C-alpha cells in the first residue's frame with residue numbers, strides 16, 4: 001500500500017470545534033425521526049453544509065417510504081484519475097427513541113447525538129478536509145434516512161448503484177462513533193463480512209481492513225477490533241455484492257435509542273480520532289493526484 005507523507009498534516013486538519021458544532025446543531029433539532037418535520041430541516045441543513053464547503057454536485061435521492069417522500073443527501077467529489085471508481089463514505093441522519101405509551105414522533109425528543117449525529121458530523125468534516133485535494137477515485141458522501149425503520153435509505157441507494165452498474169470500490173459506513181472504551185486503550189470496531197456471504201467481496205474486505213488498521217496505528221490513538229457486520233447501512237451494499245465496512249465505537253453506550261442520547265454523553269475527542277482514521281483510510285485507498293501531495 002502506498003504511503004503518503006502528507007497524510008499526517010491532512011488528518012490534523014480534522015477540527016474538534018467543527019465536529020462539536022455539527023453534532024450540537026443536529027441534536028438541536030430535538031428529533032430527526034424519519035417522518036418528522038424536523039428531519040426535513042436536518043436534511044436541508046446537511047445539503048447546505050456540502051454546498052457551503054464548495055461542492056457543486058450535491059443532490060437528493062428520493063424514495064417513498066410508507067407513502068411519504070424521503071430523501072438521502074448525495075455529495076459527489078469527482079475523481080481526477082480513475083474517476084469511474086467510487087468510494088462511498090456514509091452515515092444515517094435519522095434518529096429514533098424506543099417508543100413508549102404516549103410517545104409522539106412529531107413532538108417527542110429523539111436527539112440521536114451518538115446515533116448518528118456523530119457519524120454525520122464525521123462525514124461532513126471528512127468532506128471539508130478533503131475538499132481541495134484532487135483524488136484519483138471519485139468520493140461520494142451520502143447521508144441516509146430511514147435507517148431506523150429498516151435501512152430504507154441505504155437499500156434505495158444500493159439498488160440504484162446495482163442497477164446502474166456503479167463501480168463501487170468500497171463503502172465505509174459510520175454509525176455511532178462517539179463512545180469509547182476506557183482510555184488510554186481506545187479501540188474502534190470495524191465490521192467486515194466474516195460469514196463468507198460473498199466470498200469475492202470478502203477478499204477485498206480483508207485488504208481494506210488492513211488499510212484501516214495501518215491508518216489507525218499510524219495516525220491515531222486507536223486500535224481496531226474486528227467484528228462481523230451488524231445491522232446498519234453497510235448491509236444493503238454487502239448484500240448487493242459491494243465491499244462494505246462498518247465503523248462503530250468500542251464502548252458499550254447505555255443511551256442508544258433513548259432520550260438521553262445527548263451531546264453531553266458522548267466524547268468528541270474520540271469522534272475526532274475516528275474521523276482521522278476514516279480520512280486517512282480514504283486517502284490511502286482513493287489516492288491523491290496532485291503533484292505536491294506525491295507519496296514518499
Ligand SMILES: [Zn+2]
Nearest residue numbers: 115116175176
Ligand atoms: Zn444508527
